[in-house]
Amino acid sequence: METLEFQTEARQLLNLMIHSIYSNKDTFLRELVSNSSDALDKLRLEAFRDKDLDVDVSDPHIDLVPDPVARTLVIRDNGVGMSRDEVVGLIGTIARSGTAEFLRKMKEAQDSSQQELIGQFGIGFYSTFMVADRVVMVTRRAGHDKGVRWESTGEGSYTIEEVDDAPQGTSVTLHLKPADEEDQLPDYTSAAKLTEIVKKYSDFITWPVRLVEPAPAKPVAEDAAEGEGAAEGEGAEAPAAPEPRVLNSGKALWARSSSEVSKEEYAEFYRHVSHDWNDPLETIRLQAEGTFEYQALLFLxxxxxxxxxxxxxxxxxxxYVKRVFIMDDCEELMPEYLRFVKGVVDAQDLSLNVSREILQQDRQIQLMRRRLVKKVLSTIKTMLNDRPEDYAVFWRELGTALKEGLLSDVDNRDAILAVCSFDSTEDAEKKTTLAQYVERMKDGQEHVYYMTGDSRTAVENSPHLEALRAKGYEVLIMTDPIDEMWVDSVPGFDGRTFQSVAKGQVDLESEEEKAAAAERVADFAELTSWMAGLLSEQVKEVRLTSRLTTSPACVVGDEHDLTPTLEKMYRAMGQELPPVKRILELNPEHPLVSGLRTAFAEREDRESLTGTVELLHGMALLAEGGELGDPSRFVRLLAENLQRGL
Structure with a gap:
């Protein structure tokens, strides 16, 4: 026997498990039953893959064995079991990147909200210490000769030893704490209580969950009573044999008709497959028939x-294949941008020994994937049209991930665009879809105008929006990092192209305004040419613009240039990029710009205007949230100009 220490974070977690207050301690049984179900799934899979594996798969089951006198509860299965290394690795440590985050949230959570965290981090086994003073586990890996006995009180260490007579599978014995009404700890040796928990949480489990309790004692037969034991009394009774009673329905939830399944059953099944303790937002059922049959039960x-x-x-x-578990997290059935979708797909014709390599090349898998993706997207669209409140929750929580599909899934790009929504200058309180934007477009408007930025406030205060607002044009506000990437890859929506108000030329002028603008360009030509030479290290061009009404200047990119935000993202990822020069646009109606033109025309010493030009460029950079190349010089020039003004 060895005594080993728990991993540091495991000790912290156990301490919180044991000493924190939970509103629902029943969750421990759900987690252990789910673990046993997984073990039985894995055993069936290994038996299919390895025909020489010496295992018994004739009677898979999960038994609950309460003992009110000894105050113990045993949860045992004849599944795949664990080796010694697996016990140490899975029980003695918590090898998940989210552990620290879990501990932080656990400490912050209050009372009833804490129980929602169980299951989200794969820590179901540790929940046993909420109800038990001591936990003993005996397990034997399928195909191994010897088993392992593990024991702990949850105080920071555990013992582990090899045993010879362990049956195949895993048996967990909980030495229960005393039932305490004040602490809301039920009697988990009660048959009624165990039945209630299984019906509530695990009725959908494929394998039979059996309650094993002694049958009523029976009198010993008269001929047996005549023997040696009869002297102790005529009424001697024979020891009763255990009578297993199946508690769950055992029918795969996706195989039952929708009328047979309650909303609560769907919710519990979702929790089982996702380890999320919230109810699903949407349940999606799909049944394909014909040459290739399969069923799917998915959740958002x-x-x-x-x-x-x-x-x-x-x-x-x-x-699953014909109700036989094949693998968790089958990536081939769901694209990366729909990674939040959870559920089950049960096919009829796939090989039971499929590998990931085979799946990647399997035509039927690809057909299933396309059908599943279209079903998910159509469900989101239905939610958008029929249940806007639920859609708002979906988009707030998962919209950023969904938009990744605009880059990776060209075939479904239009369907994804149809369910996207954005902030807009139209209404600060509501988001808008592209279809709603198109309905509100002005007569003659050809483009869907948008602007990307770090925040709504930064975009709304940008000088790039001045002329569009003045003329009543609506602009989409895109603040997710992914927005910087997909807008350059997607040509448009419903025949309208996307047009950034911070890149290229924005054509908002009438024919008369264009004629007047051409005259101004000629009047400012000498000044803009001189400024372009002066700022040649920072900008590629200086020109007049009609996009400004109140600001003196702004900086914009060429139509196909990287945005400053995207440039920062690439540099943050370690990609070296050549510096991107931008265009300085001037508002000829602003007093500062018109005054600069007058001074430029009247002065022979034009070098005295260089400071003003640098300030003008610096202000344009700061107005869009950019970074100054030389902040100290900008401050010095600003101070000098203020001083002259005084």
Missing amino acids: PSRAPMDLFMRDHKRGVQL
């Missing part, structure tokens, strides 16, 4: 997973 979450944007985020749905 009501809250974004904590690791949605982490590099090691697991994605995909569970894959």
